[in-house]
Amino acid sequence: MATQDAERGARSEPAVEPSPTSALQNQGESVNLHYDTRPPRLPWSRRIQIPIIAAAVYSVICALGPTLRYEMVGYHHIEGVYASGRRCIFAFWHRVIIPVVWWARNRGIVVLNTTAFDGQWTRKVIEWLGFGTAQGSSTRGGLRGLAVMARRLEEGLDSGFTIDGPRGPRYVAKPGPVMLARKTGCPIMVFHIGVERGKTFTKTWDHFLLPAPFSRVAILCASPIFVPADADAALMEVKHSEMQRELERVRDIAEEWFKLSEEERQRHRLEFSR
Numbered sequence: 001m002a003t004q005d006a007e008r009g010a011r012s013e014p015a016v017e018p019s020p021t022s023a024l025q026n027q028g029e030s031v032n033l034h035y036d037t038r039p040p041r042l043p044w045s046r047r048i049q050i051p052i053i054a055a056a057v058y059s060v061i062c063a064l065g066p067t068l069r070y071e072m073v074g075y076h077h078i079e080g081v082y083a084s085g086r087r088c089i090f091a092f093w094h095r096v097i098i099p100v101v102w103w104a105r106n107r108g109i110v111v112l113n114t115t116a117f118d119g120q121w122t123r124k125v126i127e128w129l130g131f132g133t134a135q136g137s138s139t140r141g142g143l144r145g146l147a148v149m150a151r152r153l154e155e156g157l158d159s160g161f162t163i164d165g166p167r168g169p170r171y172v173a174k175p176g177p178v179m180l181a182r183k184t185g186c187p188i189m190v191f192h193i194g195v196e197r198g199k200t201f202t203k204t205w206d207h208f209l210l211p212a213p214f215s216r217v218a219i220l221c222a223s224p225i226f227v228p229a230d231a232d233a234a235l236m237e238v239k240h241s242e243m244q245r246e247l248e249r250v251r252d253i254a255e256e257w258f259k260l261s262e263e264e265r266q267r268h269r270l271e272f273s274r
Contacts, residue, residue, distance in 0.1 A: 046117055054124035061129070065102030067213045074191075074221035074272035081187055081224055087153050088189045088224075090160040091177045091243060093251060094206040095170075096193040097162055099217050103193075106130030110152040110159045112145050112176065114166040132157065146180055153184045163247065168205045171251070173244045181239070182231050187224030190246040194218045194254035218257045220250045220272060 081088050090109065092100060110132035113119045123133050134148035149159040159180065163173045177188045197212035211217060225246065227239045253268055260268075 042117060042120070050117075050121045051124065054121040054128075057121070058125045058128050061098060061102055061125070064098070064211065064213055065105075068099060068102065068195075068211055068215060068217050070099075070103055070217045070219060072219045072221070073269055074223075075219075076273065077221050077223055078189060081189065086186050087156060088158045089153070089177050089180055089184075089186050090158060090189050090191065091163045091173070091247065092160075092191055092193070093171060093247065094162040094165040094168075095209050097165075098209065099193045099195060099211050101126060101129055101131070103217075103219065104131075104160070108132055108157045110134055110149050110157055112149060112159075112161055116166065118166060131160075134159075146176060146183075149180055150183050153180070153186050159186075163243075164206065170206050171248070173240065173247055175236075175240055178227055178236055178240045178243060181225070181227035182229060182236065185226075185229060187226045188243055189221060189224055190243060190250060191219055191221040192247070192250040192254040194220070194257035196258040216258065218254060220254045220257070220268075222246045222250050222272070 078088055090104075107130065111126055111134070113123050113126070113133040113135055115135050119135070123135075127133060132152060134145045134152070153159055161174070161177050163177065164170055180186070181188050193209075194217070195209065195211040196216040198215060199210045199212070201208045201210070225239060225243055228235065231239065257265065257268075
């Protein structure tokens with residue numbers, strides 16, 4: 001009888017979603033709260049869509065990608081991290097995922113990938129493009145997503161986060177990279193991509209950006225953000241805020257990149273070279 005009462009009490013209590021702030025209080029607890037590896041239970045009608053959608057998206061990326069012309073601004077920050085013997089924890093907004101995955105293909109970068117339906121076909125696409133995946137959701141409990149990424153960093157592979165994914169809110173950074181940086185000693189590398197010509201789908205949650213064929217593309221990479229291994233909750237909050245600010249800064253510059261004069265772009269190149 002006591003067991004039945006406990007079960008009824010558990011069912012009657014509403015689930016409370018933790019905030020990023022509270023998630024940073026304790027690394028082990030926050031990972032449990034924010035990441036999950038349980039596969040979803042999908043009906044057969046959804047399961048058969050996964051390979052079809054994956055093949056279509058992969059075909060579009062492979063047709064579009066080779067036509068894009070990339071300029072990397074601030075790449076020496078990444079080179080400096082590699083020269084120090086560390087690997088990178090990349091963080092970028094979900095909006096620019098198409099030009100990102102083509103530029104970063106075949107490098108073995110391990111990406112945190114949602115276990116929801118969208119993540120099932122996305123996983124196929126990014127693995128076909130040479131990425132590794134760590135299964136995890138930012139909306140349910142679980143541990144192994146970030147633990148897998150930590151192991152891969154120790155093995156010499158970079159990791160990556162679509163930092164406001166998989167479902168938003170848009171341009172609000174989740175705390176995963178900060179926790180991973182504290183655990184591993186690897187820095188967070190924030191960047192954004194601007195395109196000369198492209199289509200923004202304003203009805204999508206992330207304002208998804210599809211570059212036009214043969215467009216010029218600029219990748220702006222900020223200085224590394226390090227998180228000390230002994231960082232307390234207050235410092236973790238500071239580092240999370242720093243990551244959010246840098247994500248917004250590089251986004252604002254990159255989105256306007258091809259509207260700037262060459263003189264203004266050169267000034268930013270010098271800024272990012274420091």
